Amino acid sequence: MAGLTTGHRLRSMTEADIAEVMRLERALFPGDAWSEGMLRDEMTGDGRHYVVAESVAEGRIIGYAGLRAVPPEGDVQTIAVDAAHWGGGVGTALLTELLAEAHRRGVTDVFLEVRSDNPRAQRLYRRFGFTELGVRRGYYKDADAIVMRRSAPAGDAGEEKTR
Template sequence: MRWWDIDPVLELEKDLFPEDAWSRGMFWSELAHARGPEATRRYVVAVQEDRLVGYAGLASSGDLADVQTIAVARDQWGTGLGARLLEELLRAATAFECAEVMLECRVDNVRAQKLYERFGFEPIGFRRGYYQPGNVDALVMRLKPASESGTPAGAPSTNGVQGTEING
């Protein structure tokens, strides 16, 4: 993701997360930490036929990574694009030498939970009233390091999404 992606990202953000959409400033702040030798963030976009159809971001701190966001345009749901974006974030976590990856998702977002579970994330707790407005709880999930689970972290492979390019 680059600065010129922010406007189309905001459009998708407002469509998918109308009540708690990130602001332009939040994306600028994240991107400020995504370049150079001291980078602690990785943000990617998915583009199909010159249209932004998804984006995702990861923050790292020490040996811990946190999935900040994954968003896929509604007309791309069920195509495997969310899995491809998650794979990119997990590659970034490996590059950042993170031992664990954490995330939060709405307790009512079963689609996202199933995606994360396919990649080996396990529920470890809740954050009560995390999503505002609406006071919706967040399910906290953790991807165990490969050494704990006995299988490679994030092992599932997707078939890919034809004609969709993932750009960092």
């Protein structure tokens, strides 16, 4: 699994992580948080890949992400980073891992929805080659969703494009 910035690591999400992930989910998405049941269903569904980012120094989960893969397509189901760790490369590492897993599973087109009022996330996705396909009005309780897609060229393992 892809590494993170110094002091952090990625690992597969486990049942033991659910309480901590749900704490972050509710804090980061108060109006649209998944229920614990939804998270459990997602983790165990066919074609799913869920990971957490752990702070080695703090000994706690600081981010999480999930992928649904049904080749040749996949969806970033969720990606979240504790606000105290924004800008530290955690989101980049999580997305890199999801795209690498998508590639391993034979996914060539990855889709996602991102809040229209979240420019930070939109910039992250664009850096990875995602482009806007359209808008889903009222997708979130208080915002529209921008639908994005990334088509991976042959041989691409999902790494961030450099400029």
